Amino acid sequence: MRKSIFIVAGVVAAALVPPVQAQAATTTATVVSPKRPLNVREGAAVWTRSLRTLPSGTALTIECQVKGQLIDQGPVRVTDQWDRLADGAFVSDAWVRRAPGVPVPVCAEGQPAAAAAASPTTAGAVASGAIPLKTRGGPARAAQLLSALTNGTPLNIACQVPGERIAGTMRVTDRWDRLDTGAYVSDAYVNRGATPPACTAAAPAAPATAQTPAPTAAAGRWVNPLPGFSARPGFRTPTNPNHVGVDIMSFVGTPIHAASAGTVVEVVCNIEAGHSCDQTGSASIGGCGWYVKIQHAGGVSTLYCHMVRRGVVNAGQHVEAGQVIGYVGSSGNSSAPHLHYEVHVSTPPTSPANAIDPLPFMRAHGAPIG
Ligand SMILES: [Zn+2]
Structure with a gap:
């Protein structure tokens, strides 16, 4: 049982490829923790796993900040902001001295990559779980089947077209992504950063779509299992790839x-x-x-x-x-x-x-x- 929940076969370790991140501006800072080394944690709270410690005076490069557990014991400030470091780990900003007046950007999950502007395609990855994602000749399940891509396969998305509405793992949408190969995949199963641009009129016309209803992958009403409480992102993180919840x-x-x-x-x-x-x-x-x-x-x-x-x-x-x-x-x-x-x-x-x-x-x- 434990195996089925906590151990992941090597083949799925690369399941969700994170969107390509921008080479964002970073903030330089210093750890202020004179009594004991500062814990670098997996998440933005002291109850998350400590990955390593940093002695006082260590220089830090902060990518961005997230809202997390309020820390009122730190020597620099009382804050609920946590600083995300280059490797995705977090330190409480309560223990960090930064240049005054220089704001730290808010971390945006799947933030559009600045690099994407220079590139004609948007990076993404198949997020379809155990079932491979089918690529088709048009934006509907009735369109010709071209290939099947396994979970985690990187995608280069040229643009998007409206098509059959699909309820998938990432979103419920009628958008289909046209890949650089010319094939289409439902955007419902694509983990990506930026929203790809709409395909222009010059793009090949979409074939007629079949009027079959989209499968309701999870029909019925859904509710927060713990009303009033919220989860932080933590599914298959770089530091905990076997965490599947x-x-x-x-x-x-x-x-x-x-x-x-x-x-x-x-x-x-x-x-x-x-x-x-x-x-x-x-x-x-x-x-x-x-x-x-x-x-x-x-x-x-x-x-x-x-x-x-x-x-x-x-x-x-x-x-x-x-x-x-x-x-x-x-x-x-x-x-x-x-x-x-x-x-x-x-x-x-x-x-x-x-x-x-x-x-x-x-x-x-x-x-x-x-
Ligand atoms: Zn867990």
Whole structure:
């Protein structure tokens, strides 16, 4: 079990290729942390993993800032801003001295690459999970099948055309991307930075589209499984490529809701031998603790880990969107109370290979969680 959730086969390690980033202006700064070295963390909060430490006086190059945990113990300022370094790791800006009056840019996920302006194409990557993305002769599923690209395949997008509306892993859209090869892929399954320009009239006319309805990959109503709390990006990060979900920090006992209607398929304690899911876990224990897995329509499954005790539903039970299925805890591989939330497509079964980033998926289904 642990394997299926935390270990990823080498073949999927390169699943989501991040959009090409601009060679952005950076800010030079200095660590001010006289008593102990400053932790460089995986995320913008002290409960995220420390990757390394920096002694006071270390020069830093800051790419941009994100809003994170409020830090009021730092010597420089009280702030909820965290500085993202070149390798994607974060330090609290409370411990960083910068030149006064020089603003640090806000980090924008998938910010358009400045380099793209000089290039005729927009960089992207296939984000289709376990099922390869089909390239077609036109912007509709009825158009001629040309090839199939596996998850993570880099794309060079020339421009976009309107076509058949598709609900995909990244967005719900009627835009199709015309690649530099002339083939089309639905933009619903493309992880990219900038929005590609519209194809001009000179572009080949799109063939007639079939009037078949788009598949609702995840029909029905979707809700935030932890209303009032939000997730930070954390799906397959460069520093944690095997993390196939997002973490929503919360408090022990907060109700966890089914993200959509479905059938409960697993209510399980998943933990390293010799440990109990009924005790607070730690970063050194493997497993996602008490978890619930729900099978939804359209081959979508959701997984909810680290519950404080066994989920309050049973395998085989039908649940409605928003129904309470368990309570937040810190069981298993967890260093603070939170919900680890996964979305899988093309299930059953769930596997690391068919996990998709829950953030764009939930946004596309009207239930943004971060
Ligand atoms: Zn997690």
